[in-house]
Amino acid sequence: MVALCALGPVPAAAAADSFAPAPACLELAGGWRYTLVSNHCGTPHRVTVEYRDGTVAPCREAGAGDTVTFAGYGPQGNEALGVRLCAEAPATA
Numbered sequence: 001m002v003a004l005c006a007l008g009p010v011p012a013a014a015a016a017d018s019f020a021p022a023p024a025c026l027e028l029a030g031g032w033r034y035t036l037v038s039n040h041c042g043t044p045h046r047v048t049v050e051y052r053d054g055t056v057a058p059c060r061e062a063g064a065g066d067t068v069t070f071a072g073y074g075p076q077g078n079e080a081l082g083v084r085l086c087a088e089a090p091a092t093a
Contacts, residue, residue: 019048019056019084026062026083035070035080037062046086051078059086 025041028049037047039062049057049070055078060068073079
């Protein structure tokens with residue numbers, strides 16, 4: 001399953017200390033149009049991507065075996081530097 005979302009990036013300053021390093025089982029594949037994060041872990045994770053210009057994309061849920069899509073580097077060359085873990089989403093009643 002691939003999830004697409006058109007939400008814009010969040011400035012890094014607004015997201016400071018909100019993210020943790022991702023485990024190696026979350027694989028990043030950057031491209032001109034899309035950046036893909038594949039979850040090869042046995043559990044779901046909420047993930048984001050950090051870009052060269054310091055912006056951080058909105059968090060997305062990546063179930064075990066899923067791939068989620070983020071913006072690519074585009075004509076500005078703003079490549080993704082890495083995957084980060086987001087805080088878990090609050091439970092809904």
